[in-house]
Amino acid sequence: MNKLTEERFQKKENRFVPYIMSCHPTYEASIEIALTLQEAGVDAIEWGVPFSDPLADGPVIQQAGDRARKAGGSLRKALEGMKEARQQGLQAPVVLFTYVNPVLSVGFEKVIEGMKEAEIDGILIPDLPFEESEELRKLCNEAGISLISLIAPSSSHRMEKISRLGDGFLYYVTSLGVTGTRQSFSDQISHSINELKKTATVPVLAGFGISTRDQVRHFQSIADGVIVGSALVRFIGEREQALLSENESKEALKEIKEFVQELIS
Amino acid sequence: MNPIVKFCGMRSFEDYQKAVSTEASMIGFIFAPSKRQVKAADVSEWTRAKPYKAHQQLVGVFVNESVDKMVQQSIEAGLHIVQCHGSETIEEVTAVKKGTGALVYKTIHHHEGALEEMRQYRDIADGFVVDTKTQDAWGGTGVTFDWQAIPKYTEEANRQNVPCLIAGGVTVDNLAKLQRYRPLGIDVSSGIESDEKKDERKMMAMTKAVNNTYQAPDYLGRFGPFGGKYVPETLMFALEELEKAYESIRHDEEFARQLHKELKEYSGRPTALTHAERLSDHYGGATIYLKREDLNHTGAHKINNALAQGLLAKKMGKTQIIAETGAGQHGVASATVAARFGMSCKVFMGAEDIRRQELNVFRMRLLGAEVIEVHSGGKTLKDATNEAIRHWVANVHDTFYLIGSVVGPHPYPMMVRDFQSIIGEESKKQMNERIGKLPDEIVACVGGGSNAMGMFYPFINDDVKLTGIEAAGKGTETPEHAATLTKGRKGVLHGSLSYLLQDEDGNIIEPYSISAGLDYPGIGPEHAHLRDIGRVKYEAVTDDEAMAALQDLCQFEGILPAIETAHALAYVKQNAQRMSKDQVLLVCLSGRGDKDVHTIQQVLGGDNQ
Numbered sequence A: 001m002n003k004l005t006e007e008r009f010q011k012k013e014n015r016f017v018p019y020i021m022s023c024h025p026t027y028e029a030s031i032e033i034a035l036t037l038q039e040a041g042v043d044a045i046e047w048g049v050p051f052s053d054p055l056a057d058g059p060v061i062q063q064a065g066d067r068a069r070k071a072g073g074s075l076r077k078a079l080e081g082m083k084e085a086r087q088q089g090l091q092a093p094v095v096l097f098t099y100v101n102p103v104l105s106v107g108f109e110k111v112i113e114g115m116k117e118a119e120i121d122g123i124l125i126p127d128l129p130f131e132e133s134e135e136l137r138k139l140c141n142e143a144g145i146s147l148i149s150l151i152a153p154s155s156s157h158r159m160e161k162i163s164r165l166g167d168g169f170l171y172y173v174t175s176l177g178v179t180g181t182r183q184s185f186s187d188q189i190s191h192s193i194n195e196l197k198k199t200a201t202v203p204v205l206a207g208f209g210i211s212t213r214d215q216v217r218h219f220q221s222i223a224d225g226v227i228v229g230s231a232l233v234r235f236i237g238e239r240e241q242a243l244l245s246e247n248e249s250k251e252a253l254k255e256i257k258e259f260v261q262e263l264i265s
Numbered sequence B: 001m002n003p004i005v006k007f008c009g010m011r012s013f014e015d016y017q018k019a020v021s022t023e024a025s026m027i028g029f030i031f032a033p034s035k036r037q038v039k040a041a042d043v044s045e046w047t048r049a050k051p052y053k054a055h056q057q058l059v060g061v062f063v064n065e066s067v068d069k070m071v072q073q074s075i076e077a078g079l080h081i082v083q084c085h086g087s088e089t090i091e092e093v094t095a096v097k098k099g100t101g102a103l104v105y106k107t108i109h110h111h112e113g114a115l116e117e118m119r120q121y122r123d124i125a126d127g128f129v130v131d132t133k134t135q136d137a138w139g140g141t142g143v144t145f146d147w148q149a150i151p152k153y154t155e156e157a158n159r160q161n162v163p164c165l166i167a168g169g170v171t172v173d174n175l176a177k178l179q180r181y182r183p184l185g186i187d188v189s190s191g192i193e194s195d196e197k198k199d200e201r202k203m204m205a206m207t208k209a210v211n212n213t214y215q216a217p218d219y220l221g222r223f224g225p226f227g228g229k230y231v232p233e234t235l236m237f238a239l240e241e242l243e244k245a246y247e248s249i250r251h252d253e254e255f256a257r258q259l260h261k262e263l264k265e266y267s268g269r270p271t272a273l274t275h276a277e278r279l280s281d282h283y284g285g286a287t288i289y290l291k292r293e294d295l296n297h298t299g300a301h302k303i304n305n306a307l308a309q310g311l312l313a314k315k316m317g318k319t320q321i322i323a324e325t326g327a328g329q330h331g332v333a334s335a336t337v338a339a340r341f342g343m344s345c346k347v348f349m350g351a352e353d354i355r356r357q358e359l360n361v362f363r364m365r366l367l368g369a370e371v372i373e374v375h376s377g378g379k380t381l382k383d384a385t386n387e388a389i390r391h392w393v394a395n396v397h398d399t400f401y402l403i404g405s406v407v408g409p410h411p412y413p414m415m416v417r418d419f420q421s422i423i424g425e426e427s428k429k430q431m432n433e434r435i436g437k438l439p440d441e442i443v444a445c446v447g448g449g450s451n452a453m454g455m456f457y458p459f460i461n462d463d464v465k466l467t468g469i470e471a472a473g474k475g476t477e478t479p480e481h482a483a484t485l486t487k488g489r490k491g492v493l494h495g496s497l498s499y500l501l502q503d504e505d506g507n508i509i510e511p512y513s514i515s516a517g518l519d520y521p522g523i524g525p526e527h528a529h530l531r532d533i534g535r536v537k538y539e540a541v542t543d544d545e546a547m548a549a550l551q552d553l554c555q556f557e558g559i560l561p562a563i564e565t566a567h568a569l570a571y572v573k574q575n576a577q578r579m580s581k582d583q584v585l586l587v588c589l590s591g592r593g594d595k596d597v598h599t600i601q602q603v604l605g606g607d608n609q
Helices: A027-040 A059-070 A075-087 A100-106 A108-117 A134-143 A153-164 A188-199 A213-222 A230-238 A240-244 A249-264 B013-021 B040-049 B067-077 B090-100 B114-120 B147-160 B175-179 B200-212 B233-250 B253-266 B277-283 B302-315 B329-341 B351-356 B358-366 B381-394 B412-420 B422-435 B450-459 B525-532 B543-557 B563-578 B594-608
Strands: A015-021 A045-048 A094-097 A122-124 A146-151 A170-173 A204-207 A225-228 B004-007 B026-030 B057-062 B081-084 B103-109 B127-131 B164-167 B185-188 B273-275 B287-292 B320-325 B344-350 B370-374 B399-401 B441-445 B465-473 B489-493 B496-500 B536-542 B584-589
Touching: A015 A027, A015 A059, A015 A204, A015 A213, A015 A230, A015 A249, A027 A045, A027 A075, A027 A240, A027 A249, A045 A059, A045 A075, A059 A230, A075 A094, A075 A100, A075 A108, A100 A108, A100 B489, A108 A134, A134 A146, A146 A153, A146 B233, A153 A170, A153 A188, A153 B233, A170 A188, A188 A204, A188 A213, A213 A225, A213 A249, A225 A230, A230 A240, A230 A249, A240 A249, B004 B200, B013 B026, B013 B040, B013 B200, B040 B057, B040 B067, B057 B067, B067 B081, B067 B090, B081 B090, B090 B103, B103 B114, B114 B147, B127 B147, B147 B164, B147 B175, B175 B200, B233 B302, B233 B381, B233 B412, B253 B302, B273 B422, B277 B287, B277 B543, B277 B563, B287 B422, B302 B329, B302 B399, B302 B412, B302 B450, B320 B329, B320 B381, B329 B344, B329 B358, B344 B351, B344 B381, B351 B358, B351 B370, B358 B370, B358 B594, B370 B381, B381 B399, B412 B422, B412 B450, B412 B525, B422 B450, B422 B584, B441 B450, B441 B563, B450 B465, B450 B525, B450 B584, B465 B525, B465 B543, B465 B563, B496 B525, B525 B536, B536 B543, B536 B563, B543 B563, B543 B594, B563 B584, B563 B594
Parallel strands: A015 A045, A015 A225, A045 A094, A094 A122, A122 A146, A146 A170, A170 A204, A204 A225, B004 B026, B004 B185, B026 B057, B057 B081, B081 B103, B103 B127, B127 B164, B164 B185, B287 B584, B320 B344, B320 B399, B344 B370, B441 B465, B441 B584, B465 B536
Antiparallel strands: B273 B287, B489 B496
């Protein structure tokens, strides 16, 4: 059952969706973090797959990916880890965030199969734009998995055709450039998001560069929700040692929970 | 498969005879009122006098004719196909089929509801012709429709498992553009006429172009399955903008004139074609010629593309050029062009490469470029490319990304190939002038593959053996090599699908070669395609083999080649003796080796002292 398309997610207000990297800093720790995010009250989780050449990501996520790969992280491990997280009680909708090459390497069909086993609800591939996504879209449709599309401020005439096939939610990229925290955002963004909301049949979530409580509030007032990645991934990275230590990991997880609750509050 | 060719509107026995002598598989006659109208009796007489070829089919075109008349004329003329070109109903089409036993094609006039109309004739029409809809004529007006729509028609026809021909204004001149949309067939009438008569030369040119033309990429930027545009949505706009700008200058005479002027007066083109007499004698076998791209300004073929993209950037109103570089050659070429055209330039270079290529870094800075040190990943070319793309995403409005090889998302692989094709075009002309024939084999080194693509492309339809040489580093049986085609798997890097060196999880593996210009983990998508269709053969040579060939060229011809180029020369060293003296082996001497002197000294130091 795809939890992104269920009423609970579709009708919710001020959605908050955090991004974390699987196997960051370790396989086990990332599962615990996912469970912690659920406790903090998030509406869905983006579950990142480490890749050697993450074109759309800034240094924070690239470094987290490098760290995750050292810890054995991969697409297969991400699927396996989510399956385990589900067994441990993770209920929130989950979106697999991966670059296209790891998916090609494993094979579209096998990835879909693995996603179904791990009860992953959606997939987002930043370097698979609309024009290249037909084959995967078909497979996702058949499997009842949402293929999440990105929309950028520069999408202009492409916006309509992308939003028409929107599934689960639409990911509005709030700034040009890569993922990572930002000081300010262009004013045109709110206008552009409003335009998009008019044609969109699914919620429009804003992401890329959102890192503070004020920014979260600002974008929740414009869009249907926000996605926070780098700020959280950095926060996790800073607690790597604590997360790996038996004595301190509980405290680190508590801090992560508080960090997220503060962003949502 | 080559598209079906239908030559339509034969008005006389002469026209018909000309069509029969071509390779066209369908010959069409108009039975509706038109300047090209003929009678069934005439057709029957002509075919008796001159039988058509076994694979040719006769097509009769009718516009809103009664079923009875269509049946009667079809039988009298001996038609294989009845083409209903008006607004004939499903019932009428079915009746004609029954009455004649012939195949019936339905013409669809391109408009918004055309696809829906096509679906209605499913299992009834044996084929489709898509023509331009005009207000007062049932096609045959020589006007093209928006070819962007062709793939949709083709897809529907494929679903119905029937052919679909594209009509309306097809000429020898626009055929290449049409073929990028991969039509299943073409239907030509006015495009093969001169002075109201069928023109044999135009007909021949058209069938030759259709049957013998290597056409890639398609409108999506695909070379077979390779290529495409695998970039984040944030970049799609910039690529579309670039594609439009490139299409606008592609056949623009003014742009061609400006570029020609720069290539000639600034870079010193045409570059020489040198007969390597002593080297040929030493290797004993093939007669070896060298295309001297090393004589270009800045010492390599890279400047050809950099000048062209620089001009394009200027035309697009961009003020900043960014580029990635590995060894620094493309960085130097980009910095050079930015200086020449008065633009600012940022060159992204891996920290590791900066350390190895100190002199080129200094050279770029001297030319006014800002060299940006990249610390992510393995800190080499691949990471510099990632960083350049990231910078481009954030600064798309005023920044032009000058990619140095036939890699990256569409339109780069096509555009860089086209801009480098001057190498092959000049070679072809020089060969013809010098020895009155084309070479038997051409060899070029391949990293991303721009010198090879530029050299090969103009020869692709000719009977010339083409060979690309990859870097085998310390040997393809070791982990230290850059032999992407020999050892890679299909994957996506830097915006296109090609072969890649990658691990089982799809992470990119750092390649190795003594030559900094060849150690790229991917390869241009067109090379992947040319390998898979068997048009170009690819081999790999090791560092040691390249260095030995480099010394030969120094000693027998007084030319110090770049280490990249030496890989192509190593193939020559190994294979020249298998050829005879009257066979010509042409080498693309892509660059000079001055930049490599330090490396060469380190490797050979002991032997040469």
